[in-house]
Amino acid sequence: MSECIVITSGKGGVGKTTSTANLGVALALMGKKVAVVDADIGLRNLDVILGLENRIVYDLVHVIEGECKLRQALIKDKRVDGLYLLPAAQTRDKNAVSPENMRDLVKQMKEEFDYVLIDCPAGIEQGFKNSIAGADRAIIVTTPEVSAIRDADRIIGLCEAAELPEPMLIVNRFRAKLVKRGDMLNKEDILEILAIPLIGMVPDHEDVIITANRGYPAAFDEKSVVGEAYRRIARRITGETDVPFVATEEPETMWGAVKRWMGFAPVQAGAKAQDGGKPQDGLKEVAS
Amino acid sequence: MINLLDRFFVGRHTGSKDDAKSRLKILLVHDQVDLTPSQMDAMRAEILAVIARYAEIEPTKVDLRLERGDDGVNLVSSVAVRRVNARLAAVGG
Numbered sequence: 001m002s003e004c005i006v007i008t009s010g011k012g013g014v015g016k017t018t019s020t021a022n023l024g025v026a027l028a029l030m031g032k033k034v035a036v037v038d039a040d041i042g043l044r045n046l047d048v049i050l051g052l053e054n055r056i057v058y059d060l061v062h063v064i065e066g067e068c069k070l071r072q073a074l075i076k077d078k079r080v081d082g083l084y085l086l087p088a089a090q091t092r093d094k095n096a097v098s099p100e101n102m103r104d105l106v107k108q109m110k111e112e113f114d115y116v117l118i119d120c121p122a123g124i125e126q127g128f129k130n131s132i133a134g135a136d137r138a139i140i141v142t143t144p145e146v147s148a149i150r151d152a153d154r155i156i157g158l159c160e161a162a163e164l165p166e167p168m169l170i171v172n173r174f175r176a177k178l179v180k181r182g183d184m185l186n187k188e189d190i191l192e193i194l195a196i197p198l199i200g201m202v203p204d205h206e207d208v209i210i211t212a213n214r215g216y217p218a219a220f221d222e223k224s225v226v227g228e229a230y231r232r233i234a235r236r237i238t239g240e241t242d243v244p245f246v247a248t249e250e251p252e253t254m255w256g257a258v259k260r261w262m263g264f265a266p267v268q269a270g271a272k273a274q275d276g277g278k279p280q281d282g283l284k285e286v287a288s
Numbered sequence: 289m290i291n292l293l294d295r296f297f298v299g300r301h302t303g304s305k306d307d308a309k310s311r312l313k314i315l316l317v318h319d320q321v322d323l324t325p326s327q328m329d330a331m332r333a334e335i336l337a338v339i340a341r342y343a344e345i346e347p348t349k350v351d352l353r354l355e356r357g358d359d360g361v362n363l364v365s366s367v368a369v370r371r372v373n374a375r376l377a378a379v380g381g
Contacts (some may be wrong), residue, residue, distance in 0.1 A: 145308070146308050146311055146315070150315055150316065150319065153316050153319070157320075179305075181303075182303035182304070182305050183303065183304045183305055184305055185305050185308055185309060186305070189309050193309070193313065193316065
Protein backbone atom coordinates (compact mmCIF):
# COMPACT_ATOMS: atom_id res chain seq x y z
CA MET A 1 0.00 0.00 0.00
CA SER A 2 1.43 3.34 -0.89
CA GLU A 3 1.17 6.47 1.17
CA CYS A 4 1.57 10.21 0.72
CA ILE A 5 2.99 12.08 3.70
CA VAL A 6 3.23 15.86 3.88
CA ILE A 7 6.09 17.34 5.95
CA THR A 8 4.92 20.66 7.31
CA SER A 9 5.50 23.13 10.16
CA GLY A 10 3.93 26.52 9.66
CA LYS A 11 7.08 28.35 10.66
CA GLY A 12 9.97 28.57 8.23
CA GLY A 13 13.48 27.38 8.98
CA VAL A 14 12.65 24.60 11.41
CA GLY A 15 13.88 21.79 9.16
CA LYS A 16 11.07 20.69 6.84
CA THR A 17 13.30 20.36 3.80
CA THR A 18 16.12 18.69 5.71
CA SER A 19 13.61 16.27 7.21
CA THR A 20 12.02 15.49 3.85
CA ALA A 21 15.42 14.85 2.22
CA ASN A 22 16.65 12.64 5.05
CA LEU A 23 13.44 10.65 5.35
CA GLY A 24 13.45 10.13 1.58
CA VAL A 25 17.00 8.81 1.71
CA ALA A 26 16.33 6.67 4.80
CA LEU A 27 13.19 5.08 3.32
CA ALA A 28 15.00 4.38 0.04
CA LEU A 29 17.87 2.77 1.98
CA MET A 30 15.24 0.45 3.49
CA GLY A 31 14.40 -0.69 -0.04
CA LYS A 32 11.27 1.41 -0.48
CA LYS A 33 10.47 3.24 -3.70
CA VAL A 34 10.22 6.89 -2.69
CA ALA A 35 9.43 10.18 -4.41
CA VAL A 36 10.17 13.46 -2.65
CA VAL A 37 8.18 16.40 -4.00
CA ASP A 38 9.22 20.01 -3.51
CA ALA A 39 5.96 21.95 -3.18
CA ASP A 40 7.65 25.25 -2.43
CA ILE A 41 7.00 26.80 -5.82
CA GLY A 42 9.15 29.85 -6.47
CA LEU A 43 11.59 29.01 -3.65
CA ARG A 44 12.80 25.52 -4.36
CA ASN A 45 15.43 24.05 -2.06
CA LEU A 46 14.94 20.33 -1.72
CA ASP A 47 17.05 19.83 -4.86
CA VAL A 48 19.97 21.62 -3.19
CA ILE A 49 19.73 19.69 0.09
CA LEU A 50 19.74 16.46 -1.93
CA GLY A 51 22.59 17.66 -4.16
CA LEU A 52 20.51 17.17 -7.32
CA GLU A 53 20.25 20.83 -8.38
CA ASN A 54 22.32 20.39 -11.54
CA ARG A 55 20.09 17.72 -12.98
CA ILE A 56 16.77 19.58 -13.16
CA VAL A 57 15.20 19.78 -16.61
CA TYR A 58 11.47 19.79 -15.90
CA ASP A 59 9.58 20.59 -12.73
CA LEU A 60 6.25 20.10 -10.98
CA VAL A 61 4.52 22.92 -12.87
CA HIS A 62 5.64 21.49 -16.23
CA VAL A 63 4.04 18.17 -15.25
CA ILE A 64 0.81 19.81 -14.10
CA GLU A 65 0.56 21.93 -17.24
CA GLY A 66 1.17 18.87 -19.40
CA GLU A 67 4.42 20.12 -20.91
CA CYS A 68 6.15 16.88 -19.99
CA LYS A 69 5.42 13.46 -18.60
CA LEU A 70 5.82 12.81 -14.87
CA ARG A 71 8.58 10.32 -15.69
CA GLN A 72 10.58 13.01 -17.53
CA ALA A 73 10.48 15.40 -14.58
CA LEU A 74 11.50 12.88 -11.93
CA ILE A 75 15.20 12.96 -11.10
CA LYS A 76 16.66 9.65 -10.03
CA ASP A 77 19.13 9.79 -7.17
CA LYS A 78 22.12 7.71 -8.26
CA ARG A 79 23.40 7.12 -4.73
CA VAL A 80 20.54 4.87 -3.69
CA ASP A 81 18.01 2.76 -5.57
CA GLY A 82 14.43 3.90 -5.50
CA LEU A 83 14.79 7.60 -4.61
CA TYR A 84 13.33 10.22 -6.98
CA LEU A 85 12.92 13.99 -6.74
CA LEU A 86 10.17 16.03 -8.32
CA PRO A 87 11.53 19.60 -8.12
CA ALA A 88 9.47 22.76 -7.70
CA ALA A 89 9.37 25.46 -10.36
CA GLN A 90 11.69 28.31 -9.49
CA THR A 91 10.35 30.99 -11.81
CA ARG A 92 6.64 30.53 -11.24
CA ASP A 93 4.47 31.39 -8.28
CA LYS A 94 2.34 29.24 -6.03
CA ASN A 95 -0.85 30.12 -7.88
CA ALA A 96 0.32 28.06 -10.86
CA VAL A 97 -0.88 24.99 -8.95
CA SER A 98 -4.25 24.18 -7.39
CA PRO A 99 -5.17 21.64 -4.71
CA GLU A 100 -7.00 19.63 -7.39
CA ASN A 101 -3.81 19.54 -9.50
CA MET A 102 -1.87 18.21 -6.53
CA ARG A 103 -4.50 15.62 -5.70
CA ASP A 104 -4.35 14.27 -9.26
CA LEU A 105 -0.55 14.31 -9.31
CA VAL A 106 -0.24 12.49 -6.00
CA LYS A 107 -2.77 9.89 -7.12
CA GLN A 108 -0.69 9.24 -10.21
CA MET A 109 2.54 9.07 -8.19
CA LYS A 110 1.12 6.67 -5.61
CA GLU A 111 0.64 4.13 -8.39
CA GLU A 112 4.41 4.01 -8.86
CA PHE A 113 5.83 4.70 -5.41
CA ASP A 114 5.60 3.20 -1.93
CA TYR A 115 5.99 6.64 -0.39
CA VAL A 116 5.39 10.13 -1.73
CA LEU A 117 6.86 12.74 0.64
CA ILE A 118 5.77 16.34 0.12
CA ASP A 119 8.00 19.16 1.33
CA CYS A 120 5.48 21.85 2.26
CA PRO A 121 6.36 25.55 2.07
CA ALA A 122 6.21 27.68 5.22
CA GLY A 123 2.97 29.50 5.90
CA ILE A 124 -0.69 28.53 5.83
CA GLU A 125 -1.73 29.86 2.44
CA GLN A 126 -1.97 28.44 -1.07
CA GLY A 127 1.27 26.44 -0.89
CA PHE A 128 0.16 24.76 2.32
CA LYS A 129 -3.28 23.99 0.91
CA ASN A 130 -1.69 22.52 -2.21
CA SER A 131 0.70 20.41 -0.16
CA ILE A 132 -1.90 18.81 2.06
CA ALA A 133 -4.45 18.27 -0.74
CA GLY A 134 -3.25 14.83 -1.76
CA ALA A 135 -1.71 13.73 1.53
CA ASP A 136 -2.83 10.74 3.56
CA ARG A 137 -1.16 11.98 6.72
CA ALA A 138 1.06 14.75 8.04
CA ILE A 139 4.34 14.94 9.89
CA ILE A 140 4.77 18.24 11.74
CA VAL A 141 8.31 19.49 12.30
CA THR A 142 8.96 21.82 15.21
CA THR A 143 11.85 23.03 17.31
CA PRO A 144 11.76 23.52 21.10
CA GLU A 145 10.96 27.23 20.78
CA VAL A 146 7.85 29.24 21.61
CA SER A 147 7.39 30.59 18.07
CA ALA A 148 7.82 27.22 16.33
CA ILE A 149 5.51 25.41 18.74
CA ARG A 150 2.88 28.10 18.41
CA ASP A 151 2.90 27.70 14.64
CA ALA A 152 2.91 23.90 14.94
CA ASP A 153 -0.24 24.15 17.05
CA ARG A 154 -1.92 26.23 14.37
CA ILE A 155 -0.91 23.76 11.66
CA ILE A 156 -2.18 20.82 13.73
CA GLY A 157 -5.55 22.57 13.92
CA LEU A 158 -5.58 23.15 10.15
CA CYS A 159 -4.63 19.51 9.47
CA GLU A 160 -7.47 18.34 11.66
CA ALA A 161 -9.86 20.72 9.90
CA ALA A 162 -8.70 19.25 6.58
CA GLU A 163 -9.37 15.77 7.96
CA LEU A 164 -5.77 14.68 7.80
CA PRO A 165 -5.84 12.04 10.50
CA GLU A 166 -3.40 11.93 13.39
CA PRO A 167 -0.55 14.26 12.53
CA MET A 168 2.74 13.19 14.12
CA LEU A 169 5.56 15.27 15.49
CA ILE A 170 9.28 15.56 14.83
CA VAL A 171 11.10 17.65 17.43
CA ASN A 172 14.14 19.03 15.64
CA ARG A 173 17.25 20.86 16.94
CA PHE A 174 17.02 19.32 20.35
CA ARG A 175 19.87 20.32 22.69
CA ALA A 176 20.23 17.99 25.63
CA LYS A 177 22.57 20.31 27.47
CA LEU A 178 20.05 23.17 27.45
CA VAL A 179 17.22 20.84 28.46
CA LYS A 180 19.29 19.53 31.34
CA ARG A 181 19.83 22.96 32.80
CA GLY A 182 16.20 23.96 32.28
CA ASP A 183 16.75 26.36 29.42
CA MET A 184 14.96 24.38 26.71
CA LEU A 185 11.50 22.84 26.62
CA ASN A 186 11.85 19.07 26.99
CA LYS A 187 10.02 16.33 25.15
CA GLU A 188 7.32 16.02 27.80
CA ASP A 189 6.63 19.79 27.82
CA ILE A 190 6.20 19.85 24.04
CA LEU A 191 3.99 16.76 23.90
CA GLU A 192 1.85 18.12 26.73
CA ILE A 193 1.26 21.33 24.81
CA LEU A 194 0.78 19.94 21.32
CA ALA A 195 -0.92 16.66 22.32
CA ILE A 196 -0.02 14.66 19.21
CA PRO A 197 2.13 11.49 19.00
CA LEU A 198 5.88 11.87 18.68
CA ILE A 199 7.57 10.13 15.75
CA GLY A 200 11.11 11.33 16.38
CA MET A 201 13.63 13.58 18.05
CA VAL A 202 16.52 15.01 16.05
CA PRO A 203 19.46 16.50 17.94
CA ASP A 204 20.89 19.88 16.99
CA HIS A 205 24.16 18.91 15.37
CA GLU A 206 26.73 20.35 13.00
CA ASP A 207 26.15 17.37 10.68
CA VAL A 208 23.08 19.15 9.34
CA ILE A 209 25.13 22.12 8.16
CA ILE A 210 27.99 20.05 6.80
CA THR A 211 25.67 17.70 4.89
CA ALA A 212 23.69 20.64 3.51
CA ASN A 213 26.94 22.22 2.29
CA ARG A 214 27.72 19.04 0.39
CA GLY A 215 24.24 18.10 -0.80
CA TYR A 216 24.67 14.75 0.87
CA PRO A 217 21.94 14.11 3.48
CA ALA A 218 23.07 12.78 6.87
CA ALA A 219 20.85 9.71 6.48
CA PHE A 220 23.48 8.32 4.05
CA ASP A 221 26.13 8.49 6.78
CA GLU A 222 26.05 5.46 9.06
CA LYS A 223 28.00 7.25 11.78
CA SER A 224 25.95 10.44 11.88
CA VAL A 225 23.71 10.83 14.93
CA VAL A 226 21.35 13.01 12.88
CA GLY A 227 21.31 10.37 10.16
CA GLU A 228 20.52 7.72 12.75
CA ALA A 229 17.64 9.80 14.14
CA TYR A 230 16.12 10.06 10.65
CA ARG A 231 16.71 6.38 9.86
CA ARG A 232 14.77 5.51 13.00
CA ILE A 233 11.93 7.86 12.06
CA ALA A 234 11.81 6.14 8.66
CA ARG A 235 11.47 2.76 10.38
CA ARG A 236 8.59 4.12 12.45
CA ILE A 237 6.95 5.48 9.29
CA THR A 238 6.96 1.99 7.79
CA GLY A 239 5.15 0.74 10.87
CA GLU A 240 8.06 -0.77 12.79
CA THR A 241 7.43 -0.80 16.49
CA ASP A 242 9.95 -0.83 19.34
CA VAL A 243 12.37 1.54 17.64
CA PRO A 244 14.19 3.28 20.51
CA PHE A 245 14.84 7.00 20.37
CA VAL A 246 18.44 8.02 19.70
CA ALA A 247 20.39 9.15 22.71
CA THR A 248 20.14 12.90 22.63
CA GLU A 249 22.53 13.26 25.55
CA GLU A 250 25.86 14.81 24.86
CA PRO A 251 28.96 12.95 26.01
CA GLU A 252 29.77 13.33 29.68
CA THR A 253 32.00 16.27 30.46
CA MET A 254 35.10 16.12 32.64
CA TRP A 255 33.32 18.12 35.33
CA GLY A 256 30.34 15.77 35.20
CA ALA A 257 32.66 12.81 35.71
CA VAL A 258 34.39 14.49 38.65
CA LYS A 259 31.04 15.32 40.24
CA ARG A 260 29.81 11.77 39.77
CA TRP A 261 33.03 10.42 41.26
CA MET A 262 32.50 12.70 44.25
CA GLY A 263 28.99 11.30 44.58
CA PHE A 264 27.09 14.43 43.58
CA ALA A 265 25.41 13.39 40.38
CA PRO A 266 23.66 10.25 39.16
CA VAL A 267 25.12 8.30 36.26
CA GLN A 268 23.83 10.12 33.17
CA ALA A 269 20.24 9.69 34.23
CA GLY A 270 19.02 11.74 31.31
CA ALA A 271 20.59 9.44 28.75
CA LYS A 272 18.77 6.46 30.19
CA ALA A 273 15.46 8.23 30.12
CA GLN A 274 15.93 9.39 26.54
CA ASP A 275 16.92 6.06 25.13
CA GLY A 276 15.38 3.46 27.34
CA GLY A 277 14.82 1.00 24.50
CA LYS A 278 11.11 1.09 25.18
CA PRO A 279 8.63 2.65 22.81
CA GLN A 280 7.48 5.89 24.36
CA ASP A 281 3.98 7.21 24.73
CA GLY A 282 3.53 8.55 21.24
CA LEU A 283 5.17 5.62 19.60
CA LYS A 284 2.53 3.11 20.51
CA GLU A 285 0.11 5.08 18.42
CA VAL A 286 2.63 5.49 15.66
CA ALA A 287 2.98 1.77 15.48
CA SER A 288 -0.70 1.00 15.26
CA MET B 289 29.91 24.72 47.32
CA ILE B 290 29.00 22.16 44.68
CA ASN B 291 26.38 24.57 43.35
CA LEU B 292 28.98 27.28 43.01
CA LEU B 293 31.27 24.91 41.16
CA ASP B 294 28.30 23.80 39.06
CA ARG B 295 27.69 27.40 38.12
CA PHE B 296 31.29 27.78 37.15
CA PHE B 297 31.56 24.61 35.06
CA VAL B 298 28.06 24.08 33.70
CA GLY B 299 26.88 27.64 33.28
CA ARG B 300 23.87 29.56 34.52
CA HIS B 301 20.77 27.66 35.56
CA THR B 302 18.25 30.21 34.48
CA GLY B 303 15.40 27.74 33.99
CA SER B 304 14.00 29.86 31.17
CA LYS B 305 12.03 26.92 29.80
CA ASP B 306 9.38 27.47 32.44
CA ASP B 307 8.86 30.96 31.06
CA ALA B 308 8.62 29.49 27.57
CA LYS B 309 6.05 26.95 28.69
CA SER B 310 3.79 29.36 30.54
CA ARG B 311 3.96 31.91 27.73
CA LEU B 312 3.11 29.22 25.20
CA LYS B 313 0.11 27.98 27.15
CA ILE B 314 -1.37 31.48 27.31
CA LEU B 315 -0.49 32.20 23.69
CA LEU B 316 -2.16 29.07 22.34
CA VAL B 317 -5.38 29.70 24.22
CA HIS B 318 -5.54 33.23 22.90
CA ASP B 319 -4.78 32.00 19.37
CA GLN B 320 -7.63 29.55 19.69
CA VAL B 321 -10.29 31.89 21.07
CA ASP B 322 -9.04 34.89 19.10
CA LEU B 323 -9.14 37.14 22.15
CA THR B 324 -6.38 39.71 22.58
CA PRO B 325 -4.75 40.21 25.98
CA SER B 326 -6.39 43.63 26.27
CA GLN B 327 -9.83 42.15 25.54
CA MET B 328 -9.06 39.53 28.15
CA ASP B 329 -8.20 42.28 30.64
CA ALA B 330 -11.45 44.06 29.86
CA MET B 331 -13.43 40.86 30.37
CA ARG B 332 -11.65 40.23 33.68
CA ALA B 333 -12.44 43.76 34.89
CA GLU B 334 -16.11 43.47 33.95
CA ILE B 335 -16.54 40.07 35.59
CA LEU B 336 -14.86 41.29 38.77
CA ALA B 337 -17.05 44.40 38.78
CA VAL B 338 -20.14 42.18 38.73
CA ILE B 339 -18.81 40.02 41.57
CA ALA B 340 -17.93 43.12 43.54
CA ARG B 341 -21.59 44.15 43.54
CA TYR B 342 -22.35 41.12 45.69
CA ALA B 343 -19.19 40.43 47.60
CA GLU B 344 -16.07 42.11 48.84
CA ILE B 345 -13.14 40.74 46.84
CA GLU B 346 -9.56 40.27 48.03
CA PRO B 347 -7.90 41.98 45.03
CA THR B 348 -4.54 40.29 45.47
CA LYS B 349 -6.16 36.83 45.34
CA VAL B 350 -7.89 36.95 41.99
CA ASP B 351 -7.08 34.40 39.33
CA LEU B 352 -9.09 34.49 36.14
CA ARG B 353 -7.74 32.89 33.02
CA LEU B 354 -8.49 30.81 29.95
CA GLU B 355 -7.10 27.30 29.96
CA ARG B 356 -7.01 24.56 27.39
CA GLY B 357 -8.82 21.41 28.46
CA ASP B 358 -9.48 18.17 26.61
CA ASP B 359 -12.81 19.45 25.32
CA GLY B 360 -11.87 23.01 24.40
CA VAL B 361 -11.09 26.21 26.22
CA ASN B 362 -12.28 26.75 29.80
CA LEU B 363 -12.55 29.95 31.75
CA VAL B 364 -10.98 29.11 35.10
CA SER B 365 -11.38 31.45 37.99
CA SER B 366 -10.56 31.58 41.63
CA VAL B 367 -11.61 34.72 43.44
CA ALA B 368 -11.01 35.18 47.17
CA VAL B 369 -13.98 36.77 48.90
CA ARG B 370 -13.53 38.74 52.15
CA ARG B 371 -17.24 38.77 52.93
CA VAL B 372 -20.51 38.60 51.10
CA ASN B 373 -22.51 41.79 51.17
CA ALA B 374 -25.87 40.36 52.24
CA ARG B 375 -27.88 43.52 51.72
CA LEU B 376 -26.67 44.09 48.17
CA ALA B 377 -27.02 40.38 47.32
CA ALA B 378 -30.67 40.45 48.41
CA VAL B 379 -31.35 43.45 46.19
CA GLY B 380 -29.53 41.90 43.22
CA GLY B 381 -31.07 38.42 43.64
